[in-house]
Structures are given as structure tokens and as C-alpha cells.
Amino acid sequence: MSPLFPALESPGEDVALAFGDRTLTYAQLAAATGALAARIPPGGRVAVWATPTLRTAVAVVAALRAGAAAVPLNPKSGGKELGHIVSDSAPSAVLAAPDDELPPGVRDLPRIDIDVEVPGTGSSAAAPPPSPPAADEDPALIVYTSGTTGPPKGAVIPRRAIASTLDALAEAWQWTADDVLVHGLPLFHVHGLVLGVLGPLRRGGCVRHLGRFSTEGVARELNGGATMLFGVPTMYHRIAQALPGDPELAGALGRARLLVSGSAALPVHDHERIAAATGRRVVERYGMTETLMNTSVRADGEARAGTVGVPLPGVELRLVEEDGSPIASGGPETVGEIQVRGPNLFTGYLNRPDATRAAFTADGWFRTGDMAVRDLDGYVRIVGRKATDLIKSGGYKIGAGEIENALLEHPGVREAAVTGEPDADLGERIVAWVVPAEIQAPPSADDLADHVAGRLAPHKRPRVVHYLTALPRNDMGKIMKRALTRD
Known part of the structure; x- marks a missing residue:
């Protein structure tokens, strides 16, 4: 397949990553990830100690350029959970910053220090080595689920799924290399890492990471030329609370091209408070670890509060009854379980063929466990989880x-x-x-x-x-x- 990051193949001097006062241009990022990739065993798995820092972004991109699968580790996870993930994924090494203190179990792995200070990375630097050939189905990430019904399961996400999701979102959101994204999300899950870091890099644009979310940071970056904001409902709730007394924040949000919320439903009253104060409506999208992104409100569509929009290009979505039979015609009161299929799906759970089989129907649809209604114009509204909601x-x-x-x-x-x-x-x-x-x-x-x-x-x-x-x-x-x- 084509490279996940075309802009790294012939890199220029545009800024790719900005974490506080640390920045890397595409030329610098290509050199740093190329040098690190040369130290990563190709074709296997490597853990990444996923702090919200520039080094984590470099490590994941380097692993992908080396043809390895990255296993992001949440630094806040407890010892039991980390032990399970390390044992289950069996990485050949852990990528971490030189000053990261790793807990038992993780620190026992062979360690590769992440170095972003590569000398000679200006415009005159030698071109980075070409990325190794990689197949569409080769694993790119192994992201562990929350484990609400047992130990976390490792969802194997192929390169094909990352490329198709990011390209579908680019079409739906009119996302280009001119966009500058700001977010303050963690980097050990799909939203913060795949959408928030790999997304801008695939487009050839820029991501500015706040390190830690704050409304002051959002206002600063949006006033400084950022065009998009990604957040979760808790962040937008804090924004909505701050807006009445913060005209600078209201103005900054009003100038943004796109405000996106995900990972959980954004309450309608927060939608309305933000729209009233800024003139901009937050758009929502719907996805999960195993499927990446399934639906979204489009940039050129109606940003309807309480909905997650329509299926993304290439994604098929259906609602089914409890017996698995498809709901032929719906409406705002017809609740069914969401099932999806398409190139955005994972290939299975690592070491869990039983769980993988149970997750799919006989005809290849993934059982999301999410319940929804589908309006007559195709907009999807999530009403909860099948197991709890x-x-x-x-x-x-x-x-x-x-x-x-x-x-x-x-x-x-x-x-x-x-x-x-x-x-x-x-x-x-x-x-x-x-x-x-x-x-x-x-x-x-x-x-x-x-x-x-x-x-x-x-x-x-x-x-x-x-x-x-x-x-x-x-x-x-x-x-x-x-x-x-x-x-």
C-alpha cells in the first residue's frame, strides 16, 4: 500500500508536531523517526510508554515506518493491567523517553530510548531512508480495550484501517494540509493518537498538543492560527462553563473551522451553550477501538445536536433487532443494535480467536454493542450500550x-x-x-x-x-x- 505518511517521504520545512515549545518540522520528524525506526525490529511488536509528549508521537510514527506494530501503554494503568498487556502482547522492546521511570514488568523489557534530537535535520539533511514495504493487513497498532467484562483485549488494528478511516474523515471534514489541529487528549487510545496525531500527519498538516487541556490553551492556539479542535465531552463542558466570562475564548472558538467531540455523547445543553456564545456548532462522530470511525456529522452537513451524523465513506451500518434480524425501516423511536462492516475494522483480538468469532456475525458484520436510532434522513443517534444502557x-x-x-x-x-x-x-x-x-x-x-x-x-x-x-x-x-x- 502507499505510505501512511506521504509528507515524510519528501519532507519539507513545515511544522508537523508542536508540543508546547517543542516543535519538529517534517524534515526533522522524518530524520528522527528514520533514525529510531532503524533501531526497531521490523515486523514485530514494540510497546510505547505513551505519555502526552512529543516523544510518544515520534515513537509511534517510527514504529509504523519500521513496519512494526506499536502497543501504546497508558502510564496511569495499574500494575496488574500493565502486566497483562505486556504478557499478552509480548513486545520485543519498550520505547520510552530517557527520563521515563517505568514500573516493574515494563522496565524488564529491552528498552529503546526515544531520541528526537537528531543532528543535521535542516533542509540540507540527507533524505530519510524509504519506508519498508508494508501490506494493507499488516498490524499497525494493538490497542487494548477498557476491560469492563474481563481482562483488556488487544484489538489488532491494521494499516488499512488507519488509512481508510483518516481518508474518510478527510472527505467528511474537508480536512487538508492547511489545517492545524489542537487537542489535549492522551496518546494511548484511538481518539488522541490515531485521529489527533496520525490524522494531521497523514494530511501533511500540523498538530499542536496542549500537554494538559485548559481553556486558556485552547484560546491561545486557536487565536494563533489553529483551525480545528478535538475534545471529549468533559473538555467541552468546561469550555461551556468558561464561555460566559471569557470573551477571548468565545472569539477563538468562533474562528475555528471545525470543533469535534467524541468518545462519549456531548450533552445537548453543552451544544447549545457553545453555539449561543460562539456561533459555532460542535460536530460529533462515532467510533470505537475495534472499528476506528464509523459515522460523523459532515463539515458541509447539519451539525444536529444529539446525533453522530451519517456513515463515513466506505462504512456500512445497520441496526438489528435482538435476534439479529436487520431493521428494515426505522425512525426516531426504533431502537436497534449498531452493526458495521468496512475497511475501517480491526482484524481481531490478539490471542483471542473465541472473542473475535463472537464479535462478528456470520456475514461479516461487527457487533458494536451500541444501541441507536436512525432518523429517516440517515442521521444516527446513540442511545447507549446494549449491556448497560x-x-x-x-x-x-x-x-x-x-x-x-x-x-x-x-x-x-x-x-x-x-x-x-x-x-x-x-x-x-x-x-x-x-x-x-x-x-x-x-x-x-x-x-x-x-x-x-x-x-x-x-x-x-x-x-x-x-x-x-x-x-x-x-x-x-x-x-x-x-x-x-x-x-
Whole structure:
């Protein structure tokens, strides 16, 4: 296949990576990754200690240029999880910055220090060695899932999937080499690493990484020429909260070409607050580790709050009933599980042929486990996970996500999560977990139930309300519903 990063084959002096005051031009990046790639055993697997730094980006690109598969390691993971990942993936080495302190298990691997200070990397530097030939199906990344139903599984992502996803997003978002992306996401998962770093490099553009997210950093970079912002709902929620008192931030966001949110649903009330203050609407996309990106609101389409847009070019998407039969015609009340197929899919779970077989239907569709409705014009709205967010109450199939959005529109609610619990009469009753805007004066359960019933339907009102000071969240800001238990 063609190189993943064409701009590194004949590199120029445009800036490719900027992490704080550390920058690399394409010529410097080509030299640094070429030198590091020469030290990486080709065709195997190497772990990358994935801190949010310039060195991590260099390490992953170098591994891909060497024809090896990179296994990003989350530095915040516990020893047990890291031990499982290292044992399962069996990397030949770990790539880390010279000053990184690695934990037991990881530090026992042969270590390759990441060096970005390659002398003679100006425009007169020798051309980097050509990338080795690589096949479409060769592994590029092995990214481990969150492990909510057991030990994390390593999703083997081929080069073909990375190229097809990034090219499909380029078409949907009109993403070019002229774009400058800013984000502050971690670099051990698909959103921050594949979209946020490899995406700009495939286009020949630039990424400016904040190191640590802040609204001040967003305003600075967007005012300094950045054109796109990638974030997760927690980041956009902080932006929405800061906007009323920060006209500089509002102006910066208003000048951005594209604001993209992903990894979880962005509450409608945050959509509306940002749009009202900036004149720009956030677009959402939908993907997961095993499939990379499946759908998105297009740059030239309607940025409709609460939806994740339409299938990307090359991606097939269908909704199915519980028995696996496709839903022939839908509408805003027809809930089904999303299944997808296309070149964006992974090849399987490392060392887990049983899990791989279970993940696919006999005709090759991947079972996402996500529940959605599909509007008549093709827009997809995610209503939750099949395992935790599909509530069967009184003969209805109800998605937790739409109830959560309705609760968040109540002025007395800061955060909300919805689950189901057994009920002798209804089958399951709807349970709301609410963080009040004022902890000492929460809205009553009846008030919240009436609020939801008035916006959605009476059968979707919560029957039980629990009040919390905070919702349990993971590193990506996703609510961990399995950690929600009654007192």
C-alpha cells in the first residue's frame, strides 16, 4: 500500500508536531523517526510508554515506518493491567523517553530510548531512508480495550484501517494540509493518537498538543492560527462553563473551522451553550477501538445536536433487532443494535480467536454493542450500550442516553447517569443518578420525573433518583456505570 505518511517521504520545512515549545518540522520528524525506526525490529511488536509528549508521537510514527506494530501503554494503568498487556502482547522492546521511570514488568523489557534530537535535520539533511514495504493487513497498532467484562483485549488494528478511516474523515471534514489541529487528549487510545496525531500527519498538516487541556490553551492556539479542535465531552463542558466570562475564548472558538467531540455523547445543553456564545456548532462522530470511525456529522452537513451524523465513506451500518434480524425501516423511536462492516475494522483480538468469532456475525458484520436510532434522513443517534444502557421497562425498549440528555436540561442538574434495575411489575425500572447543581438544594425526584416525562414520554421518566456529589469516570471522562451502586 502507499505510505501512511506521504509528507515524510519528501519532507519539507513545515511544522508537523508542536508540543508546547517543542516543535519538529517534517524534515526533522522524518530524520528522527528514520533514525529510531532503524533501531526497531521490523515486523514485530514494540510497546510505547505513551505519555502526552512529543516523544510518544515520534515513537509511534517510527514504529509504523519500521513496519512494526506499536502497543501504546497508558502510564496511569495499574500494575496488574500493565502486566497483562505486556504478557499478552509480548513486545520485543519498550520505547520510552530517557527520563521515563517505568514500573516493574515494563522496565524488564529491552528498552529503546526515544531520541528526537537528531543532528543535521535542516533542509540540507540527507533524505530519510524509504519506508519498508508494508501490506494493507499488516498490524499497525494493538490497542487494548477498557476491560469492563474481563481482562483488556488487544484489538489488532491494521494499516488499512488507519488509512481508510483518516481518508474518510478527510472527505467528511474537508480536512487538508492547511489545517492545524489542537487537542489535549492522551496518546494511548484511538481518539488522541490515531485521529489527533496520525490524522494531521497523514494530511501533511500540523498538530499542536496542549500537554494538559485548559481553556486558556485552547484560546491561545486557536487565536494563533489553529483551525480545528478535538475534545471529549468533559473538555467541552468546561469550555461551556468558561464561555460566559471569557470573551477571548468565545472569539477563538468562533474562528475555528471545525470543533469535534467524541468518545462519549456531548450533552445537548453543552451544544447549545457553545453555539449561543460562539456561533459555532460542535460536530460529533462515532467510533470505537475495534472499528476506528464509523459515522460523523459532515463539515458541509447539519451539525444536529444529539446525533453522530451519517456513515463515513466506505462504512456500512445497520441496526438489528435482538435476534439479529436487520431493521428494515426505522425512525426516531426504533431502537436497534449498531452493526458495521468496512475497511475501517480491526482484524481481531490478539490471542483471542473465541472473542473475535463472537464479535462478528456470520456475514461479516461487527457487533458494536451500541444501541441507536436512525432518523429517516440517515442521521444516527446513540442511545447507549446494549449491556448497560438498554432498559426494558413496561414493554418498551428505552435508551438511557436520551433520558440523561433530558435530565441535563434541568437547571438543577449538573451531571446525570441513567441505569435500569429489576422491577417486579415493569421488568426494569429507570434509575437516575444525579449530581445536583446545588448539592444542598437538589431538585426533587418528582420534579425530575415530570421534567423527563414532559420532554420525552411518561414511560421514560425515572422511577428512582439517587443524589451524588460526583459520577465515577475513567481517564477519558466516560461515566463508569458499573461502579454505580445503591447505598
